[in-house]
Amino acid sequence: MEWYYLIAIVFISLALLLGFIRLIKGPTAADRVVALDTMSIIITAALALMALYFDRYIYVDVALIYGVLGFIGVIVVARYLERAL
Amino acid sequence: MKKFFVIALLAILGFYLTIAFLQIPFGQNRLGQPQDEATVGAYYLNNTKEKSAVSNVVTAIVVNYRGFDTLGEVTVLFLASTGLASILYRRKEEEVERINKPSSSLLQTGSKFLFPLVVLLGIYVFIHGHLTPGGGFQGGAIIATGFLLMLIAYQKYHVSHSMLTWVESLAGVLFVSIGLWGLITGGTFLENSYFPKGVLNSLISGGAIPIIYIAVGFKVAAELTGVLDILLNTKEEKSVPSNQNEK
Amino acid sequence: MDFDFQNIVTISVYGSAIALILIGIYAVLIKKHLIKIVIGMSLVDAGLHLLFVAIGYINNGTAPIFSPGYEDAATNMVDPVPQALVLTAIVIGFAVTAVALSLVIRLYKHHGTVRIDEIKSLKW
Amino acid sequence: MMEYLKYIGQGLIVFGSLFLFLGALGIFRMPDFYNRLQAGTKASTLGAMSLILGVGFIQPEWMIKSLIIVVFIAVANPLSSHALGRSAYKNNLKPFMKKKMDAYEKVAEILPKEEDRL
Amino acid sequence: MNISPVHYIALPLLAAFLIPLLSKLHKELARIVPGLVFLYFLVISVVLMQRLETQPMISEVIAGWSAPWGINLVFTPFSGFLVSLMSFIGFLVWVYSYHFKKIDYMPAQKYFILLMMLVTGSIGIVLTGDIFNLFVFLEIVAISAYSLTAFYPGRDGAEAAFKYLLVGSFASALILLAIVILYTQTGTLNMADLAVKMHEVPHYLKVIIFVLFLVGFGIEAEMFPLNGWAPDAYSQAPGPIGAVFAGIVVKGGIYALVRVVYTIFDLSGVGTILIALGLVTMIIAELAALRQDNLKRMLAYSSIGQMGVVLIAFGIGTDTAIFAALFLMLNHALIKSMLFFSASYLLYNSTTKTIKELTGMAKHLPFVSFIFALGAFAIVGLPPFSGFWSKLYFLMAAADAQMVLLIITVLSVSVIEIIYYFRVIGKIYSKDETSELEPKKPTINSVLVMTVLGALIIIIGVYPDLVTDWIHHASDALVNKSNYIQNVLTENLPR
Amino acid sequence: MNTLALIILIFFSGATLAYLSSLISNKLPGWVALLTTMTGTVLFYMSFQNEQALSFSIIGLNLEWALDNYTILFAHIIFGLGILASLYSVQYMQNKSQQGSFYANFLLSIGSMFGIIISKDFISFFIFWEIMTWSSFLIVVWNGIGFRKNGIWYMAMSAIGAYAMLTAIVLINSEIGTYSLQAFFNAVQENAIDNLMLVSILLLIGFAVKAALMPLHIWAPRAYSNTPASYTSVFSGALSKMGVFGMGLVLIRVFRFSGLQDNFDYALVSQFTSHVLAWLGGITAAIATLYALVQKDAKKLLAYSSIAQLGYIVIGLAIGTKLAVMSALFLAIMHAVFKGALFMAVGAVERQVGTTDMTKISGLIRRMPWTFFVTLVSIIALAGVPPLSGFVGKWMLYEALITNGNFFLVVVVFFSSTAAFLYSYRILFGLFLGQEEDDTAHVKEAPATMVIPMVILALFLIVTGTYPGIVFEPIAHGMEYLGFTDVTWNMTVLSNVWGDSVNLQYVSTTIGVAFMLALIFLTFKGRKGTRGVSTKDISTSGEIPLEHENLTFQLDFFKPFERAAAPLYKRSITKIYEDVANGLEALFDFTRKIYTGNGQTYAIYVVAFLVTLLIVVQNML
Amino acid sequence: MSGKPSAISQWVYAFLLFFVVWYAFTTSLEWAELITGAIVAAILAFFTYKMSKGGMTIYSPLKLIYLVQYFFVFLFALIKANLDVAKRVISPSLPINPGIVEFKTQLTSEFAKMVLANSITLTPGTVTIDVIDDMFYVHWIDVETEDPEQAYMKVAEPFEKILLKIYG
């Protein structure tokens, strides 16, 4: 495993961990959603990195789709909290 | 009291599940090497490329080996949308305007910009179902998400249910007809041997599999969109005394 | 990979799936809010889907797609069957969730509450 | 040439992952929702964009798709932050302020409190 | 195109997808097309049952991949028996509800699609040879059932449906979980192949898988204490759907359970468990039925009780017992659907759907009352109606197994059954001085359906040999596990 | 076609026809029923001497039907009462609605009774038994009144009995592999049935319910009294005898003549069971008599009386000696006749007056002389007083009991016979004697088609009082079927073990003459110096009664007696049953509280059940 | 903006956009892919062309130059913003002075407003909470001024002046 992967994996794992803590802690629903939003961005990036690591181009599609769905998911929750659904 | 009881139950359940799964080591070949074909999965991996010319084995399974499941699954979705329409059915005269809580102009603009691109992505995903990790369900779901974005950004966004009906019906009919074609021509239901297989990893490959997946993509997109539309458009139609919420 | 690490991976992967299932069941059994119950069901589903994907995995396995450069990787691919099954399971789970939500909407409309313990006109 | 691209890519990946971490740290540390939103969106957006771009540099034939994702993130992430911020404010979540400076208060239609909404 | 088992699935699906379009053409088509499908079911049933006289079973391959690589449909005398029964009841339900929602065509269209798929799903459960495919069909049934339970916009339909869904999603989850573990151990999903590979599974895992299946399918089979949803769903769904639940859907659940117990697993001692569960189910349900005010709830509890008896019979597991179980299922399908049909009319004008509102109904609705009474007589097993013979054979099986206490329990519960059914008859036939209501008279199609069922109940009662051969073949096929495995796994297509 | 099958077919299709004909006209079914009964009866009497047998197979079970002498004995009762009752019915039911269902069930019950006695296998036996039960049940509740009180009890008790029987039947089958009665008797002979006692007791419970043996009798008074009188005669006269029929088979063919008599344990248990039954019969006779005494309704009174009479019969069968059995069967036939007559008579009163409440009727003797005559003859027979046939039966029973050493039972029987005399008198007096009521002045005698059947029955009583041999003959044949040998009888002479004999011709002539003289004397005496006042007029005693008070002296007819037996009446068995039933229902009702209505609870059940199974089954399988 | 663009112009714009994106998705020059992409883009454009307000007007060379300019301005701001946030996040004392300010924009195009809002969100210490008509409401992590004019100058001006050139 090359060095930059290691660094990236450490950072990304820590980032996900911190995001997860916020997700659990809240305290408001909005805080949790922000955490979720951030985590979904992190995961999108991680998926792209994974594609690189495994050298499979098709995984990039996964990152793209995950990014789109994560975005719309956050919008939906935001609108739900706005009581507009 | 009830809580403790439930937690105790879940603890026991968790214990049993854990001991069950502890014996199933993660990431190991439990049933021999793939070339032994001890599992159906191994058989698919060893044969799909030659027999079906489909790059994505999952797609081959979903559409062909277990295409019958997929037909059922499409039906489940179809029934969910039918059922939903029946559960939340209102007669015309009962139609109530949705309470308008518009989203910001920013979101509206952004959605309008992103929507066609999301739809395009969905189409890409289901057209390439046999080549990439995508497929009809995923593509359909992405398209529906695009519509969801529009539905929540513009509360008055109008989805034509007549259009949805046409799409989902024709797609469904296409799926079953392809299946029946196999039966009529003396083969089996859903048989995939009467279309040229094509070249592995090119767009035109896999016989009828991409066609079915495109049909599935349209159908899923239409159905999910219909479901989302109905759910979103029935919710806030009636104000209920809020004091009933608390005791 | 040595055995201990293998065990840790097994426990953490299956453990998180089982935890999801149990948390979901807990929500279904204890939470009073109908939406939370529906979310609980989805959590159970999610745990199950995770299990499905997990059982198909083999160490260092790659996606079962013969994309360019991987035409001969059959022996190195994860089991595609659970992935196909999970696709079906997800769609079905979605369908059930949609129906559940529509029922919640109707219950809310008619009973004016989303608390499950206040909705029991049918009993005995 | 390819070598340089690779180095650029590696740098971008390290830079990106660092910012992803910083974004999450912001989410973790900031005192209130709005400040978390600040930290989370900015750092993680830049981080993700840079990392994905880096991937494109290392595998040049993936570049186009990487760019699509980057553009998407650039458009979508601020939008979702905005939607979240707006919804939180309307949901009566007052920003933390040392001294009151709130121009939005007069125009925002703040929703009444409602129990049990998740 | 030869008629083959897959027609049971493919054609209704085609019809279901087409109906929304066809009814744009002409609204009546939304009613007629499902009827044609049901009629075609009957044709398939007849043709295939006849074909079974020359071959032991029909194993049909789907998508050109023979078992265990592809999904296959298995039409044995056992599954054929159930499928034909389901087709028949389904057809009757269609005839009965032809005029349903005459004025409002949109709900009618949904109703008929859901009804058709409810039956198709149940048939699929019985036909499929693949455990995961069975799960898919179970979900088809479940979704249709939830939607139909909540069909009436009144407040309680949604409540019943939600409970059904709540418990039903447990069923799906547990079955999925069982399938996951099973797949890790066997690497296959085909039930015959699973049966072959079952011995490789460690015993304690086998038991866990079995319990998961038992509970999962037990929910659909209305086993105690998993059946809380049933009375609510039966009582809130439209009347004919109650008939479908009792006559078709439960049978699917029982089938799945039995298939798992008899074909897939090789555990000994399962019989005792089934007997115990069946016994508790029967007792609790019949006791709960005793003081029911709501007629449909009463019928639902009675239905659960009957399923308990069926479970006991399957638990005893001798040839006679399985014969009795299948005969019980047949009778229950015919009689309970007839009871639901007639009860719907009896309750048509009542507001609370309670039994006390039925006072003197016989005067207003003599035919319907007669049919209900006939059904009650038959379901409690009075001769010379069909229910008697299945009860007799059940008791014979129990006696042969030296289960005197069991016999006494079952018969004591039967006394309770008699009491609550006859109370209802008493209400219907008691003198009523005050009432001046103009009851909704049964339509000609529903009269026809009730007449056919009533006649069948009497004919089978007087001449049971009409159906016994059929049932004997079915029970033989169920018991003969190796035959099933061999036929499924050797049905190799040339490729 | 086989005659037996033909007769069954005639009755069953007659039932269908009767129902269908009612759709055309409400008058038709009565005639259809009469015609059917007549055809069936004629067919039977034309051919019963011939060997009749039929066997066929259904659902893999062999069914056998055949006639034998025991069967023929009961067939006489069924067809005799059946034909008279259907003749009686035509006018009795004249203006009632829903005749179609009445006659359909009437014919079904008669046909199925015949089916029971010709069945030589348990399956057809049970089938006919159940058809008999539900068809009679439908007649009990035919008027749509008091369904819950009358009908449910009948059906529930019948079900308990029937299911006890069914349990026995399937157990027998599992042991001997066939349902054939003959095979069962053979197996009994060969000592081939392991749980014979269990089986026998279960069978006896089944028969005891129909025979209304205490404590399984509680359905009977209500069911009898709620039934149209045209059927009650059959109900009490013939249908209850099906219990007697079955008990005879078990007690005699199984207990007395089984090959196990040498087995000490078996003999002990069977003796014990017989004794218990005999005592139950005695208690039944005594208690039912006591209840009969206090009834104010004539039909209720007759109902309790029927139970009491069945008690005697059970005693006889349980004692099981040749003489006892003979007396029991004789009493069974006689009871069918006089109780049939009495129910018809009371039915006639009911039809003409509109009530059978003895506190509301009085002095019908002049209005309904034929009915009075029938009643008089019947109650004499009932009370067991010479010169009528009731006396013959009682005489034999006493003798059987004494020779068998059951002295205490003799006392019980004697006591209840005496008391029976009291209630018989009450019915006679209550309905026909005493002051004539003003509001019954318009009453006329019942129509001829009702009177003729009653009178035929009464004449039969008179004739057999002197010539009991007419009845002894078929009884003796029947007893031979049960296994007795050398059953001797005499046409007109009763003889006992001590060598004494009674010439019945002489007794009846003497008593007859004395009776006529007394009647003439009383009539003349009664004509003189009596003044008619209303029965409710007590103004002569200086009191002015309130309008609504019913002060007829019949209200407290046996007041002193009632006072004496008060504690007994208070602890009514019926009440105990009802309390138990209600208690059980409340208890059972608790079970449905499991279904709380909260969906989450159900979900918790699922998880709890899953966990329980995981724990339990893991250790079990 | 120079009037409403023609439908054709809108369609062509949408088609080109979709086709380019399709190519980005597939990154394949296989004929089948390109033809499929063209068909899909054409059909999708047919259904959605009305959504692109500007049509082809965006493709003038000058505007493209401004776009590039905007990109670099934005990139610079973005990096600055992140360094700023990083500083705040890492520093133990969390030096912040948050608040919400408002200002008026001169942009009329909704799309331009969105671009501006997004740009503001991604740059130093600011998040656009809402845009109502032409008023922007921005959460500012370290409020320097409450005056709308000055806030505008600080937060939006660098972007808006370029956007005004592009979107009129």
Ligand code: NA
């Ligand atoms: Na796929």
Ligand code: NA
């Ligand atoms: Na009197």
